[in-house]
Amino acid sequence: MGLDNMPKTLPCESEYGVDIDESPHGEHCNNMKDQGKCPWKIKMLNAGIPCYGMLGLDCWYRGKHGNFMLRKLASKGHTSPLDFYGDDVDGLNEQDCLDLAEWMAEHAEAYANAVSLEDRHLQDMIEEYRYAINWLKFVAPYGGSNVWY
Numbered sequence: 001m002g003l004d005n006m007p008k009t010l011p012c013e014s015e016y017g018v019d020i021d022e023s024p025h026g027e028h029c030n031n032m033k034d035q036g037k038c039p040w041k042i043k044m045l046n047a048g049i050p051c052y053g054m055l056g057l058d059c060w061y062r063g064k065h066g067n068f069m070l071r072k073l074a075s076k077g078h079t080s081p082l083d084f085y086g087d088d089v090d091g092l093n094e095q096d097c098l099d100l101a102e103w104m105a106e107h108a109e110a111y112a113n114a115v116s117l118e119d120r121h122l123q124d125m126i127e128e129y130r131y132a133i134n135w136l137k138f139v140a141p142y143g144g145s146n147v148w149y
Contacts, residue, residue, distance in 0.1 A: 005063035005084055013037035029057055030144065044124030048131030049124055061135045063147060069111065069129055070104075076114045084132075084145075091146040092136075094107050101136035104129070113129055 014042035063084035086092035
């Protein structure tokens with residue numbers, strides 16, 4: 001079972017030709033951020049409360065958390081056609097990411113209702129949900145997302 005999701009092609013590789021194999025992941029990301037070139041930081045800074053992945057890569061997403069939110073919706077009768085892991089081999093392709101983002105956006109009110117009775121941090125939970133939608137839209141042009149196990 002997967003834990004984290006990452007863009008199939010890292011945005012800094014796609015946009016700037018950065019070879020992540022040349023340095024540890026966190027180091028290359030810090031260098032890109034220091035230069036003001038991190039695509040995630042540029043495009044996602046105000047996208048909601050992030051649920052980061054591991055290894056110091058801000059463009060990774062904690063897919064386990066995304067699936068937790070989808071299970072919360074399913075418990076209220078709203079079952080998504082996809083989850084954050086996609087299929088075990090190929091993850092989510094570009095269209096899968098856009099479809100899941102759209103489905104989640106259509107069910108945002110249902111999610112707010114599902115969590116409103118359970119948690120005193122409702123606004124944070126809604127912002128995490130909003131971030132998940134925006135993250136899916138962000139990774140779509142980079143080929144979608146893979147799962148890191």
